[in-house]
Amino acid sequence: MPSTLPNSLDNWWCPMDGEYAFMGFSYEITACQSPNQLxxxxxxxxxxxxxxxxxxxxFCDNDGFxxxxxxxxxxxxxxxxxLIWxxxxxGNQWETRRDSLVNAxxxxxKAKFVTRGVQFGSEPLFDNVLPHAVLASQVLLAKARLEGVQxxxxVSELAYGYQERGGAQDVLNAIDYINIHMLPFFSTLATTGSQAWPIVETDMNWFIQHGDGKKMYFDENGWPSVTSPNVQPNSPYAxxxxxxxxxxxTLLDSHCLDLKNAPGGGIGWFAHIYSDLQEPGYGIYDVNGRLKFPFRPRTSC
Incomplete structure (x- = not known):
């Protein structure tokens, strides 16, 4: 970062259409981590x-977090x-969170120089927290409020979340880019991590078909190392x-070119999630802070 804040966002960000492969991590903030830990x-x-x-x-609702x-x-x-959680x-606590984030x-x-985008989530269509037309209108209102900071x-959502609302094309039309939950473990066709590509490809192709060429990211994206009360398979073979x-x-790395060649300049993906302390089973680190496996994903191909 520069020693002083730039005067403008002109040419600050690399264009989204050059982003693909590994982007970084989903990072849960419900613990309201200290500045030192962050x-x-x-x-x-x-x-x-x-x-x-x-x-x-x-979420962390602490003032100034x-x-x-x-x-x-x-x-x-x-x-x-x-994220607007x-x-x-x-309830309507999300409205307070929305207003607090927009104000920040x-x-x-510095905020506009590090904030690449704002998501409504997580899975508001799948959870039916708002009718899709209302969610689309909220996206448009947020875009208008944030226009000055560019x-x-x-919306952070499953393909099925859109599909069960008739496609929710109004939401897809309203959003600036597409954040996709890619959690193939929950598919009725799931078996092992190495065999998940047909499941990934099916959802990816649905968004390609309906997304009008918009940029795509797999934002909540991973495979669990353990089950839990909230993480149960829908396939007996998963x-x-x-x-x-x-x-x-490893599978996503092996399909780097497939992701790179997708519309919008390719698909970027996040690992969900940074640590098992944040969400059991999905972390790259275990609860003792040890890497669960070697992890050096590709950032280009």
Missing amino acids: NAEFADIRKNFNGRYVRLYG YDEIVNAAWNNGLGVHA FGFTG LITNP IPVT VASVDNEHQYY
Whole structure:
């Protein structure tokens, strides 16, 4: 990062149509990590894994927390995919979170230089938290509010979330880019991580068909190493293990050219999630802070 803030966003970001392969990590913030922890883990993402971004997951409602995210990202040369979290229990707290985030993005001078985009999530269509027409209107309102800081807006969602709402084409039309939940373990056709490509390709092709050439990312993307009450397969042949988690990311690396050749300049993917302390079974690190398997994903091909 420069020693002083630029005067303009002109030519600040590399274009999205040059981004594909490994982007970085989903990073859950429900623990409201301290500035020291944010700095240390963001440095790890950038230096040890060549991560370009963190994609936020969950929520922290502490005043000023997003400013701490911005500082840690700036200090470590990372971009942020920010999140307006709906949660799983209904209510309208998401509106307060939306307004707090938008205010931080407008008033923090550094925020627009690290915030690559804003997501409505997680899986608001699948969870039916808002009718799809209302969600589309919320996306358009957020885009208008953030126009001055040039931050695009999307929805973080499963293909099935769109499909079960009749395709929700109004949402696909409203968003600036497409953030896709790619969790093939839950498919009724799931077996092992190494055999997941047909499942990935089916959902990928659905978005290609309906996405009007927009940029795509696999943002909540991975394979679990263990099951839990909230992580249960829909196929009797789906295997949750550390080896299968590793195999899934190896599979994505092996299809780097397929991802690169997708519309919008290719598909970038995030690893969900940074640590098992954030979400059991999905972390690259285990609960003791040890890497579960060698992880050096491709950032180009």
